[in-house]
Amino acid sequence: MRLPDTAITMENTTFRTFDLLISTLNNVRREMSFFDTTAGKYGLKIEPELPKPATKGYVDLLASASGSGASLLEGLVLLWTTEHVSVGFYSFNTTAITDAAQSATEPHGTTPVPLQIQTRPHPTTLYQHI
Numbered sequence: 631m632r633l634p635d636t637a638i639t640m641e642n643t644t645f646r647t648f649d650l651l652i653s654t655l656n657n658v659r660r661e662m663s664f665f666d667t668t669a670g671k672y673g674l675k676i677e678p679e680l681p682k683p684a685t686k687g688y689v690d691l692l693a694s695a696s697g698s699g700a701s702l703l704e705g706l707v708l709l710w711t712t713e714h715v716s717v718g719f720y721s722f723n724t725t726a727i728t729d730a731a732q733s734a735t736e737p738h739g740t741t742p743v744p745l746q747i748q749t750r751p752h753p754t755t756l757y758q759h760i
Contacts, residue, residue: 647702647706650706650709651709654709691708692708695708
């Protein structure tokens with residue numbers, strides 16, 4: 631990708647796209663750090679293992695969208711799709727966990743007390759500056 635010759639970078643789509651990609655990589659790094667920190671906090675040992683077929687397929691998909699033959703649009707569509715699926719996954723699981731916890735702890739006939747479970751931000755918040 632060539633950078634355009636412009637003085638006002640935030641009005642240029644290419645520069646804003648670079649900002650999005652840089653932000654995305656920083657978020658991936660932050661998420662990986664979260665997993666390491668959480669594993670340490672709870673004494674979990676994370677052993678390296680060979681990727682399962684679904685993981686290998688996912689990595690292959692990411693590689694195909696980042697290859698020299700792929701367009702920037704393909705990469706951005708894949709980024710949006712993976713974020714959209716992740717948010718759906720976390721939202722569904724948050725609801726399921728909350729419902730299960732409430733039904734397990736709530737005495738019959740009482741008002742449920744909602745659990746405070748953090749969810750990921752909606753993916754559109756990642757793209758506000760494009």
